[in-house]
Amino acid sequence: MGAAGCVSALREAIFALAVDGWASVDAAADWISAQYPDQTPEKYGCRTWRQVIHESRRFDLRYRDEDCRKQAWYQERTKVQKVGR
Numbered sequence: 001m002g003a004a005g006c007v008s009a010l011r012e013a014i015f016a017l018a019v020d021g022w023a024s025v026d027a028a029a030d031w032i033s034a035q036y037p038d039q040t041p042e043k044y045g046c047r048t049w050r051q052v053i054h055e056s057r058r059f060d061l062r063y064r065d066e067d068c069r070k071q072a073w074y075q076e077r078t079k080v081q082k083v084g085r
Contacts, residue, residue: 006044006058009036025072
C-alpha cells in the first residue's frame with residue numbers, strides 16, 4: 001500500500017473522528033494504528049504522522065492550544081494548491 005495507503009488511512013480517520021471537519025492528528029494516529037496496524041509514517045518515508053500530512057500536500061494542518069499544550073489537527077484540502085505559484 002505504501003504512500004497511497006497512508007493517505008487513504010488519514011482520509012478514513014477524518015471521516016471517523018472529525019469535529020467540524022478537523023481531526024486530531026494524535027487521535028488519527030491511534031485510530032490508524034488500531035484499524036491498519038501495517039500503515040505507519042515510515043511507509044511514506046516519514047518519521048511522524050504530522051510529517052506525512054505535510055509531505056502529502058493533500059491536507060491542511062492547524063495547531064490549537066488545548067489543555068495548556070499545542071495539539072495538531074488536520075483536514076482534507078478542498079482543492080489542490082499548485083506549488084510555486
